[in-house]
Amino acid sequence: MSASKPLLMLGLPKGSLEESTKALFAKAGWKITTSSRSYKPSIDDPELDGRFIRAQEVSRYVEHGFFDCGLTGHDWVLENESDVVEVCDLIYSKASTLKSRWVLCVPEASSMTKPEDLAGKRVATELLETTKRYFAKKGIAAEVEFSWGATEVKVPDLVDAIVDITETGNSIRANKLRIIDTLLETNTKFIANKASWANPAKRKKIETIALLLRGALEAESKVGLKMNLPKAALNNVVNALPALRNPTISQLSSPEWIALETIIDESVVREIIPQLKALGAEGIVEYPLNKVVY
Secondary structure, eight states, X not given: OOTTXXXXXXXXXXXXXXXXXXXXXXXXXXXXXXXXXXXXXXXXXXXEEEEEEEXXXXXXXXXXXXXXXXXXXXXXXXXXXXXXXXXXEEOOOSSOSSOEXXXXXXXXXXXXXXXXXXXXXXXXXXXXXXXXXHHHHHTOOOEEEEOOSOGGGGTTTTOSEEEEEESSSHHHHHTTEEEEEEEEEEOEEEEEOHHHHHSHHHHHHHHHHHHHHHHHHHHTTEEEEXXXXXXXXXHHHHHHOOOSSSOEEEEOSXXXXXXXXXXXXXXXXXXXXXXXXXXXXXXXXXXXXXXOOO
């Protein structure tokens, strides 16, 4: 690797995932910055270069070798039928850590209740090829057309049904639609070009990125907790503590006191701290985490 040529070219998703992707990389240890409307980011790692492009296109450019690796949805890997290495799952989005679903929807008032009811009907979607394969596999002769956006508003005036993506189902209900089937679940995946994966230096760097991205995601729902407690209270405290691993215990200057440190789910902190206090713990400190690597 020369000083002028980075080791890896990275494909990053432009659009709704852009800010959450930059935030995830920041927690993992890489600062990615972009100027207004720029598709070429600056990355504080001389081994990395990258481009922000639409998630729909990332897998094609990874497969063809313009990118060594990239982040895109499982749905777009399937849609493009891209022959790539799926390095790891990264379940995150602009709003949550839930998986998304591509769902087949009809108007609430429609009499249609199953996919077979759409035979001879028109269906709009951005996930065109996957939807065509879905209906073909079921032997349903539906007319599937590409939607450039605002898909929910096209029923019932322009089309009979849609296939659209949702996390919570709120937008589906808000547009007075009803889900009659789920085509697939999807989440962000870290993918690699097969030739790049076969290159030892590139694979090592890709695996390092994957490890730290997974660690950053794992840390988002957890916090560190440390406290002092009497030795006599240790068993009761450990039994009350939902530890990620066995807690770290160290002796304090007083022979009757110890320090305990562990990692727990952030959602249980508000309940566990009063319990720990009641069991004799003192000096309880909660702190955020950047990465949790197993």
